Amino acid sequence: MTGPRYTPLAQSLPSTVPFVGPETQERKSGRPFNARLGANESVFGPSPRAIAAMEGAAREVWMYGDPEMHVLRHALAAHHRVRPENIVVGEGIDGLLGLLVRLLVGPGDAVVTSDGAYPTFNFHVAGFGGTLHKVPYRGDQEDPDALIARAAETGAKLIYLANPDNPMGSHHPARTIARMIDAVPEGTLLVLDEAYIDLAPEGTAPVIDPEDPRVIRMRTFSKGYGMAGLRVGYAIAAMPLVTAFDKIRNHFGVGRIAQLGALAALADQPYLSEVVKRVAGARRELSQIARLNGLTPLPSATNFVTIDCGADGAFARKVLAELIARDIFVRMPFVAPHDRCIRVSCGRPQDLARFAATLPEALAAARSAP
Amino acid sequence: MTGPRYTPLAQSLPSTVPFVGPETQERKSGRPFNARLGANESVFGPSPRAIAAMEGAAREVWMYGDPEMHVLRHALAAHHRVRPENIVVGEGIDGLLGLLVRLLVGPGDAVVTSDGAYPTFNFHVAGFGGTLHKVPYRGDQEDPDALIARAAETGAKLIYLANPDNPMGSHHPARTIARMIDAVPEGTLLVLDEAYIDLAPEGTAPVIDPEDPRVIRMRTFSKGYGMAGLRVGYAIAAMPLVTAFDKIRNHFGVGRIAQLGALAALADQPYLSEVVKRVAGARRELSQIARLNGLTPLPSATNFVTIDCGADGAFARKVLAELIARDIFVRMPFVAPHDRCIRVSCGRPQDLARFAATLPEALAAARSAP
Numbered sequence: 001m002t003g004p005r006y007t008p009l010a011q012s013l014p015s016t017v018p019f020v021g022p023e024t025q026e027r028k029s030g031r032p033f034n035a036r037l038g039a040n041e042s043v044f045g046p047s048p049r050a051i052a053a054m055e056g057a058a059r060e061v062w063m064y065g066d067p068e069m070h071v072l073r074h075a076l077a078a079h080h081r082v083r084p085e086n087i088v089v090g091e092g093i094d095g096l097l098g099l100l101v102r103l104l105v106g107p108g109d110a111v112v113t114s115d116g117a118y119p120t121f122n123f124h125v126a127g128f129g130g131t132l133h134k135v136p137y138r139g140d141q142e143d144p145d146a147l148i149a150r151a152a153e154t155g156a157k158l159i160y161l162a163n164p165d166n167p168m169g170s171h172h173p174a175r176t177i178a179r180m181i182d183a184v185p186e187g188t189l190l191v192l193d194e195a196y197i198d199l200a201p202e203g204t205a206p207v208i209d210p211e212d213p214r215v216i217r218m219r220t221f222s223k224g225y226g227m228a229g230l231r232v233g234y235a236i237a238a239m240p241l242v243t244a245f246d247k248i249r250n251h252f253g254v255g256r257i258a259q260l261g262a263l264a265a266l267a268d269q270p271y272l273s274e275v276v277k278r279v280a281g282a283r284r285e286l287s288q289i290a291r292l293n294g295l296t297p298l299p300s301a302t303n304f305v306t307i308d309c310g311a312d313g314a315f316a317r318k319v320l321a322e323l324i325a326r327d328i329f330v331r332m333p334f335v336a337p338h339d340r341c342i343r344v345s346c347g348r349p350q351d352l353a354r355f356a357a358t359l360p361e362a363l364a365a366a367r368s369a370p
Numbered sequence: 371m372t373g374p375r376y377t378p379l380a381q382s383l384p385s386t387v388p389f390v391g392p393e394t395q396e397r398k399s400g401r402p403f404n405a406r407l408g409a410n411e412s413v414f415g416p417s418p419r420a421i422a423a424m425e426g427a428a429r430e431v432w433m434y435g436d437p438e439m440h441v442l443r444h445a446l447a448a449h450h451r452v453r454p455e456n457i458v459v460g461e462g463i464d465g466l467l468g469l470l471v472r473l474l475v476g477p478g479d480a481v482v483t484s485d486g487a488y489p490t491f492n493f494h495v496a497g498f499g500g501t502l503h504k505v506p507y508r509g510d511q512e513d514p515d516a517l518i519a520r521a522a523e524t525g526a527k528l529i530y531l532a533n534p535d536n537p538m539g540s541h542h543p544a545r546t547i548a549r550m551i552d553a554v555p556e557g558t559l560l561v562l563d564e565a566y567i568d569l570a571p572e573g574t575a576p577v578i579d580p581e582d583p584r585v586i587r588m589r590t591f592s593k594g595y596g597m598a599g600l601r602v603g604y605a606i607a608a609m610p611l612v613t614a615f616d617k618i619r620n621h622f623g624v625g626r627i628a629q630l631g632a633l634a635a636l637a638d639q640p641y642l643s644e645v646v647k648r649v650a651g652a653r654r655e656l657s658q659i660a661r662l663n664g665l666t667p668l669p670s671a672t673n674f675v676t677i678d679c680g681a682d683g684a685f686a687r688k689v690l691a692e693l694i695a696r697d698i699f700v701r702m703p704f705v706a707p708h709d710r711c712i713r714v715s716c717g718r719p720q721d722l723a724r725f726a727a728t729l730p731e732a733l734a735a736a737r738s739a740p
Contacts (some may be wrong), residue, residue, distance in 0.1 A: 003583030004559040004611060005527050007476040013617040015384035023716075036433065045432045054428035055628065061424065061599040062415045063406065065594075066393035091461060095620050117718075128619045157375050167694045189374040213373030222434075229431040229626030241374060247383040248497045250465050256599030257424065257627055261431070272388070 009107065016120045022329045031327055035354040037345040038305045038329040040166065040196075042226035043279055044348065045346065046216045046261070047271035050227065050314055065259045067251040074257050075229035075266055077091045086210040086236055088245045091253050091261075093195055093218045094234040100191065100216065100235075101158070103244050105130035110154035114142045116167070116335040121160050130157075140306075140338070141170040141300055144180040154350075159184070162193040164200050166207045167333040167343050169300035174206035181206070184214040189241075192217040195233075196302040198224030199279050200274060204301060207241040223303055224272055224279075225265045232262040277301045282346035289356045291364055304345045306333070308364045313339035318369050322362035328355055379477065379499045388490045392699045396694045397466075401697055405724040407715040408699040410536065410566075410674045412596035414648055416631070417641035420597065423634035426628040437621040441575065442629050445636055446604055452604070456580040458615045459632075461537055461623050463565055463603040465589045466615075468494045470561065470586065470605075471528070473614050475500035480524035484512045486537070486705040490561065491530050500527075510668055510676075511540040514550040522555045529554070532563040534570050537703040537713050539670035544576035551576070554584040559611075562587040565603075568594030568642060569649050570671040581608045593673055594642055595635045601630040649673045652716035659726045664732055674715045676703070683709035689740050690731035698725055 019346065022039065026032050045051075070090045077084040090096040097120065105111060107129030113121060115134035125132050133154050135146040136336075142165050151159045161180070164171035172180075177192065184190050194217050196204050208215060216237035222228035232254060265271075286305040289299035296308040309316040311338055320332050320342050332342045344355060396402050406413065414422075447454040460466040467490065477482060477499030483491060485504035495502050503524050505516040512535050521529045531550070541693065542550075547562065554560050564587050567575050577589045578585060586607035592598035602624060602665035605612075633640075656675040657667035667676040679686040683706055688701050690712050702712045712726065 001583050002557055003608065004474055005557050006473055006614065007479075009476075010473045010614065010617065013614055015613060017437070017616060017621055019438045019621065021434065024438055039434055041434060042432050045429065054431065055425045057425035057599075058421045058627075058631070059415065062412050062596040064391065064409055064411060064598045065601075065629060067387070067389065067391045070393060077487065084540075091620060091623050095624055098620060103376055103380045106379075109377075135653065187372055187375050195657065213371050215424055226432040228434045229427075231623060231625040231628075238373065243385055244376065244380065246385055246387060247380065250468060250600075251387050252459060252462050252464060253601060255601040255628070257428075258601075258625070261428070270582070294381065329676045349473055359543075 013127060017291035018123045019316050025324060025329065029327070033329040034327040035351040036329050037347050037349055037351060037355060038331040039228070040223060040302070040345045041228045042223060042275060042303060043351055044226055044275050046226040047268035048263050049271070050095070050225070050261050050265035050267045054257050054261040055240050057260040061256050063256055065254055065256040069254060069259055072263050077261055079266060080236060082210040082236055084241045086242060087234055088237070088242045089232065089234045089254055090245070090249060091233070092222060092231045093193060093220045094120050095231070095253070096122050096218060096233050096235050097191070098127070099245055099249055101125055101130065102127050102248060104157045106284045109299060110156040111158045111160070112147055112151045112156045114147065115159040116159060116333055116338050117142065117336065118162060118166060137168070137338070138242060141165065141172065141348065144172065144176060144195065148180060148183045148185070149187050150232045156188050158189050158191055160191045160193065161255065162195065164196040164204065166196065166302065167331075169302045169304055170336060171200050174203050178206040181208065181212065181215050188214070190215040194218060195220045195223050199276060199303045200301040210236055213238045213241070216241060221262050221265055225277055226285035227261060227265060230257050230258050230261050258329060279346045282352060285352050286344055286346065286355075289352065289359060295358050298341070304343050306339050306341045306343045311340060315366060316340050316342055318366035319362055322365040327361060328358050328359045372611045375724060380432050380599070383497060384447040386650035388493045395699065399697070402642060403699040403715060404697040405721040406699050407721060407725060408701040409514060409598070410593060410672070410715045411598045411719055412593060412645060412673060413715070414645050417635050417638040419641070420595070420631050420635035424627050424631040427630040429624050431611065433626055434622050436625040437625055438623060439629055445633055449636060450606060452606055455609045456612060456737055457604055458607070458612045459602065459604045459624055460615070461565060461603070463590045464490050465623070466498070466588055466603050466605050467491050467561070467618055469615055471495055471498050472618060474527045474559065475533045480526040481528045482517055482521045482524065482526045482528070483530040484517065486703055486708050487512065487530060488532060489704065493660045507538070507708070510538045511535065511542065514546060516541065518553045518555070521558050521566050528556050528559050528561055530561045530563065530564065534566040534574065534671035536566065536672065537671040537676060538708060539668055539672045539674060539676045541570050541574050541671035544573050548576040551689060552580065552586050553576065558584070560585040564588060565590045565593050566672040569646060569673045575673060580606055583608045583611070586611060591632050591635055594645055596645065597631060597635060600628050600631050602628050652722060655722050656714055656716065659722065659729060665727050666723060668711070674713050676711045676713045678711050681710060685736060686710050686712055689732055692735040693728060696732060697730045698728050
């Protein structure tokens, strides 16, 4: 008995996973984290109205969710002043990125991203056999000109850009993104990942004609809305592209609690504004903590602050390890030169107090480590 | 601007969807259904302990779910007396079927199923370019011998069999399935969809060595456990196959509420037993209603009863339309000769009372329709 015959592509894929979860680290240490500041979750939690909606939906979860997600799509359309036909909802941006790559990318097809950008996008491109071309950041920002140039050079089907950026927290103003869209090569699609846009300064989100066939923008309820564990993301795109998702998506994949929770969260914009304020306060506080420890906080348009530890990747990795050993969950960029930094999510005052209390020890330990 | 360049496969796919949801029908009629008995959901709802767990998790949904689903996988492993390494959890059986097909099936690869069996499986096979070979049912049962023979003949990578069967409600005893597994051709994998197994008679689920490389069995929290809108399914398979899912799955796709709800539901086996009893009662009641109306209920090992309307597909479609026009949501098999039937899910006494009150009118209207 030889077992199943995998496709050649499936056989060639590694078993690596994009991220190790904090729960895995907790199981390893045998202790829960004291502060959960590593996955850019919103420690402030979801809107009380969304919590009530999810609680109410729990009792009705015997029903499948509406596979067309009619009500949620209409609400999102009204919110963004587009048509419902321009909205596709999926199992987080992660899920939508997987479907998008599947629609466009086959073995050997070129895809362009930044070296150090979102690993889960790369995971999907590899998963469908695409060839990933990476361009370096320019300083701590993704480089629109370089992405466009490489796409033209390689005939790429897709360009990935996150604005604001993760893991560096930087952003481009709307006019830069608008110019970039105008430069997208014929037959290339720009994936504009706006997961953090709710936390960015005014003027970061460009005005985009929803029927523009050159760009798909992705949004999520995981960050500003504080519902990462609900798994609801959506994309705004031209109608033919939205329709194409219907050919392959898991039609019942976004369940009833997820749809009703997202709907209630969207309706509570005052709560989102409140979170935006708290996030801004936490960014200032995190930056202050960094400076007090002789480190350099980078400017952030997101719900995290990337902190330059002032040396190389080896040193930052030591700082990270010492923080984790002291039960503070944080992460860091994967590639040089950004791996000179650690990345700390915004938290409540008590979370930041724990980080502030622990960072000096962690730094001292990292400096004295062999 | 020409827009994105789809893969040839994506371009060739139709925009059809496996199922139209009841919400779409309600929007069309402008009225809610009086009885929701069409999607084999469990009208009895989830365990109160699961409801409490989901309510509690709503507040914590700012956290991503554990991507390894460690606790849930360990609980499922203990429940089934297998190792956690034999369990993969995903976004419903639908999601797992999509991943499984993706791992094994490329353009032109042969896959075998029964004509009239689960359309979502066919949707996934088409979505990855596989060639679907369909064998007829034998009477109202899927035909293991014919499935095996066709797989041998076509060199199929996958065979799909649901036991108990949907949409006919029939089942094979464990020994038939065990014999079938022993006959699976070298290099073929049997997908044993056991979505309805919790509702089947004792002796329907075969004992399977979890490391047997010839079979993957799929289970769900959507049917007996009453949580269709939560989207949690799982598969039991040999470790190498389980590991292969990690290469392509949406690692954070099963969220926090979903994991905690499923865990609590699994722990409440007394509630599941109670549901099994109520389902059995509802099956008897539905069968009685059918007989009182001169129709023939088929034996059922599931949470629905398939009712032979005693004529052809055209007549059953009329009966279905008349029921829906009277706000009773039911469905029916897609292909002849099974489309002589309608399929009615088990419900609470009030749901069945509405069905009982409506069926005579619907039949009369169907009989007098042109």
